[in-house]
Amino acid sequence: MRPHRFAVVLAAAALLAGCANNDGPTPPSAPDAIPLVATDDLPAAEGDEVHLFAFNDLHGNLQPPGGSTGKIAGHDAGGAAFLATHLARLRAAYPAGAVVSVGDNVGASPLVSALFHDEPTIDFLNNIGVTASAVGNHEFDDGVVELARIQRGGCAPDGCSPGAPFTGAAFPYLAANVTDAEGALPPQLRPWTMLDVGGHKIGVVGTVTQETASIVLPEGIRGYSFGDEVDAINHYVPQMRAAGAETVVALLHNGGGQRGDADALDYNGCANISPDVATVARRADPAVSAILSGHSHQSYVCTIDGKVITQGASYGRLITDLTLRFGSDGVHAAAVNRVVTRDVEPDRPTEDLVAFYDEQSRPRAQRVVGTATNPLPRAAGAAPTSPLGDVIADSMLSATAGDHPVAAFMNPGGVRADLPAGPVTYGDIFTAQPFGNQVVTSTLTGAQILRLLEQQWADPAEPTVLSTSGLTYAYSASAAPGAKVIADSVRIAGQPLNPVAAYRIATNSFLASGGDGFSVFAEGRDNVPGPSDLDAFEAFLNRNPTIAAPAARVEQK
Numbered sequence: 001m002r003p004h005r006f007a008v009v010l011a012a013a014a015l016l017a018g019c020a021n022n023d024g025p026t027p028p029s030a031p032d033a034i035p036l037v038a039t040d041d042l043p044a045a046e047g048d049e050v051h052l053f054a055f056n057d058l059h060g061n062l063q064p065p066g067g068s069t070g071k072i073a074g075h076d077a078g079g080a081a082f083l084a085t086h087l088a089r090l091r092a093a094y095p096a097g098a099v100v101s102v103g104d105n106v107g108a109s110p111l112v113s114a115l116f117h118d119e120p121t122i123d124f125l126n127n128i129g130v131t132a133s134a135v136g137n138h139e140f141d142d143g144v145v146e147l148a149r150i151q152r153g154g155c156a157p158d159g160c161s162p163g164a165p166f167t168g169a170a171f172p173y174l175a176a177n178v179t180d181a182e183g184a185l186p187p188q189l190r191p192w193t194m195l196d197v198g199g200h201k202i203g204v205v206g207t208v209t210q211e212t213a214s215i216v217l218p219e220g221i222r223g224y225s226f227g228d229e230v231d232a233i234n235h236y237v238p239q240m241r242a243a244g245a246e247t248v249v250a251l252l253h254n255g256g257g258q259r260g261d262a263d264a265l266d267y268n269g270c271a272n273i274s275p276d277v278a279t280v281a282r283r284a285d286p287a288v289s290a291i292l293s294g295h296s297h298q299s300y301v302c303t304i305d306g307k308v309i310t311q312g313a314s315y316g317r318l319i320t321d322l323t324l325r326f327g328s329d330g331v332h333a334a335a336v337n338r339v340v341t342r343d344v345e346p347d348r349p350t351e352d353l354v355a356f357y358d359e360q361s362r363p364r365a366q367r368v369v370g371t372a373t374n375p376l377p378r379a380a381g382a383a384p385t386s387p388l389g390d391v392i393a394d395s396m397l398s399a400t401a402g403d404h405p406v407a408a409f410m411n412p413g414g415v416r417a418d419l420p421a422g423p424v425t426y427g428d429i430f431t432a433q434p435f436g437n438q439v440v441t442s443t444l445t446g447a448q449i450l451r452l453l454e455q456q457w458a459d460p461a462e463p464t465v466l467s468t469s470g471l472t473y474a475y476s477a478s479a480a481p482g483a484k485v486i487a488d489s490v491r492i493a494g495q496p497l498n499p500v501a502a503y504r505i506a507t508n509s510f511l512a513s514g515g516d517g518f519s520v521f522a523e524g525r526d527n528v529p530g531p532s533d534l535d536a537f538e539a540f541l542n543r544n545p546t547i548a549a550p551a552a553r554v555e556q557k
Contacts, residue, residue, distance in 0.1 A: 034264075034266050034267070036073070036341075037268060037336060037337065037338050038086070038338050039089040039090055039093075039319075039344075042090070042093040044093075045094050045096070046325065048200075048325060048326045049096065049198070049325050049326075050097065050202070050324045050326070051090065051094040051096065051097035051098075051321060051323055051324070052097065052098055052099075052197075052290075052292075052324070053087055053090050053091070053097060053098070053099045053100070053322075054099075054251075054319070055083070055101055055102070055316055055318065055319055056101065056294030056295075056312055057103070057104040057297055057315065058105050058106075058314075058315060059105075059106070059107060059108050059315060060108075060109025060110055060113030060114060061079075061113075061315040062080040062113055062121060062124060062353075062354045063079060063080070063112060063354060064076070064082070065078045065316075069314070069315055072267055072299070072313060072317050072318060072339045073267060073339070075339055077317035077318070077339050078316045079316065079342060080316065080347075080350050080354060081347045081354065082316075082342050082346055082347075083128070083316040083319070084124075084128050084347035084349075085346060086319055086341075086344065087128055088347065090319065096197055096198025096199075096200075097197065099129050099130045100132050100204065100249075100292070101125065101130055101132075101133035101134070102136075102206075102251045102253055103133060103134040103135050103137075104137065104138045104139070105118075105121055105125060106118035106122070106138060106150070107137075107138025107141040108141075108416055109121065109434065110431060111361050111365050111430050111434075112354065112358050112361050114430065115360075115361045115430070116161040116360070117150075117156045117161065118150070119166045120161075120353065120354070120357045122150060122166075122168070124350060125171065126167075126169065127349065127353070128350075132171050132172055132193050132195065132204045133169070133206065133251070134174050134175075134206030134207060134251035134252065134253045135147070135173050135178070135189065135206065136253045136295065137211065137212040137215055137216060137253065138216075139173065139208075140212055140216045140220060141217070141435060142217075142220060142436070143216075143219070143220020144186040144220060144221060145187075146220075147173070147188070147189070148186065149168070150168060150169060150173075151168055151169050151188040152188050154168070162356075162357075162360050172189075173188070173190075173206070174192060174193060174205060174207075175189045175190075175206060175208060176206060176207050176233065176235070176236055177207040177208065177210070177226060177228065177232035178208060178212075178224055178225075178226055179224065179227065180224050180225075181223065186224060191205060191206070192204060192206070192240055194243055194245060200324070201243075201244045201245050201246050202245060202247055202249055202324065203236075203237070203241070204250075205236050205237075205240065205248060205249075205251070206251040206252075206253070207229040207233060207250070207252055207253065207254070209229070209254040209295050210227070210228065210229065211226075213226045214515070216515070217513055218514050218515060219509075219513050229252055230283040230284055233250045233288065234284065234285045237287050240287075245287075246326060248285070248287045248289065249288070249290045249291075249322070249324075250284065250288050250291045250292070251294075252291050252292065252294070253293075253294045253295050254280075254294070254296075255294055255296040255311045256273060256276045256296060256298065256300075257300065258270065258272060258273055258274075258298065258299075259273070259274060267299035267313065267339070268336055268337050269301070270300050270303075273302055277293075277302060277309055278302075278304050278305075280293075280309065281302070282304065284307060286306070289308065289331050289332075289333040290307060290309070290324070291307060291310070292309075292310055292312075292322065293310065296311065297313060298313065299318055301336065301337055307333070308335045317339065318337045319337070319338045320336075320338075321335060321338055322334075323335065361427075364427070365427030365430070366425055366426075366427065367425060367426045368424065369425065369429060369538050369541045369542060370424045370541030370545050370547060371424060371545055371546045372419050372420065372421050372422065372424055372548070373421065373547070373548040374421050375418060375419065376419040377418045378412075378415040378416065378417060378432065379418075380465070383553070384465045385412070385465055385466070385467045385468070385553065385554050387549035387550070388415050389410045389411075389412055389415045389467030390410075390549070391547060391550065392410045392414075392415065392533070393409060393410040393469035394408070394540065394550070395533075395537045395540035396408040396508070396536055397506055399439050399506075399530055399531055399536030399540065400441045400528075400530045403504060403506075403528050403530070404504050405441050405470075405503075405504040406471075406492055406504060406505070407468060407469065407470035407492050407493070407505045407506070408468065408469040408505065408507060409466045409468055409469075409471075409505065410467040410507070410508070411464065411467075411510065411511055411516050411518075412464060412467070413516060414437070414510065415432060415467075416434055417431045417432045419432055429538060433534055435508075435533070437532070438529050438532055438533065439506055439508060439529075439530040439532070439533055440512040440527055440530065441506045441527070442505060442507075442512060442524025442525060442526060442527045442528070443504055443505075443524060443526050444502070444503055444521075445500065446498045446499040446501050446503065447500070448523055449471075449492070449497060450485060450487060450490065450499065452518060452521065453466075453485045453490070454484060454485055455517065455519070455520060457481060464518075465554060466511075467553075468553050468554065470492060471490070471553065472491045472553045472554070473485055473486065473489050473491070473553075473555075474486045474489040474554075475554070475555075475556060476556070476557050489555075507521060508533050512527065
């Protein structure tokens, strides 16, 4: 629910020594020097060779993603029907192979999947034969109860989706580092699984970023903790070895990235890789031959401390082709990222699946709900807040008028896409605000609001500046922690903030529960739930059919 940090949250260590490219060319100096590696001219399999075909962070992108998120090194990439075709090519070339995912299969998804609780995406993953997946942080967006339903099947609480009955994920979701006070995993999940591929047993263990605890709705994961990922992997290695695993592959939903000119970075390179990637490889048990990572939406292929560690970007644009060679001297791993190009024949059953749900979603998606006089970007511009986030905050304040709030707050990570100028459709606002939170009103004192504003700089290197409605203030980025906000600049409902006064405020249920690290929201009294955030936004657009970016409400001094 907040932008990815593009770094692992494990303790960093220094280290790039020992990091080298694996089966990939030297990082080029210009984008046109990056070779296209897809599924043409696949080398013949050698004896006693097993392949795992991995992808990560699909996020329900069944249709080809657009813009820069639909390209790899300048090549159009992604789309479920093309992903299925490339996987079929790989499986034909390497029959001793299996498909795995590194999490965030669902969540923050486009309308064609999200409108149906991401069931279409799970059906797609079943169809392409995924054998195991790590949980990602977005698998927890709707809590452990909904994740259990995604695993086992059955109708959602608000009814069944169209099409065939939903039977759940045919593959196990793996969550080795997610436990309750008794050490039990969430219902229906397991820590590891054993794959028998080409006559070889491969232990596959899955983990999710520890950051999950602060970036999903706290109520949905209450009672569960997210432990150190590498400790969890190492903990289960003896179990897997005792069960006959010849080697272990970790599906780690956390990752780093190469550093440098983004346009010149080779998706099969390991250029100036972030130190946390090396830390993970070095801490992992020697029995782990490969670590397939995710979360940061980056691409890399490295060999560090004798282990292959990779990531395949996001949205189904790359397939990581991991080769495991079993010999008398042990297991040797190598990997290459292959581009999911769109110049192949799309898989027809996948096209039919996507077309069915697209048709089911179209009447709602195309319904016009308002008009924007100018584009409303999700990203901050001249002001430190998102213009679209400011409008969403306005909609929450308007939707709860009967409870008399005087200010509203919106988190930047909850705004997932821009709104275009011109007619705004339901599909546009769903894509921009896909999480399905409720609007909540509660009471905070003026002193609590000041502490809340200071929490925006809990991480000084990456502040999380909330969009506001009914509240303005100025801050100094150079001021000491705890004193960033210029106290006498704060105005609420047009009046100076009174530290001892009580104020009704509105926000979404994610923040109200203390999400994104804003623990002050959880101190609120007399909480009253309201409409869903999406319904509030649609109603606001209906009442204000022409909207524009508001004037800045937060000023940097």
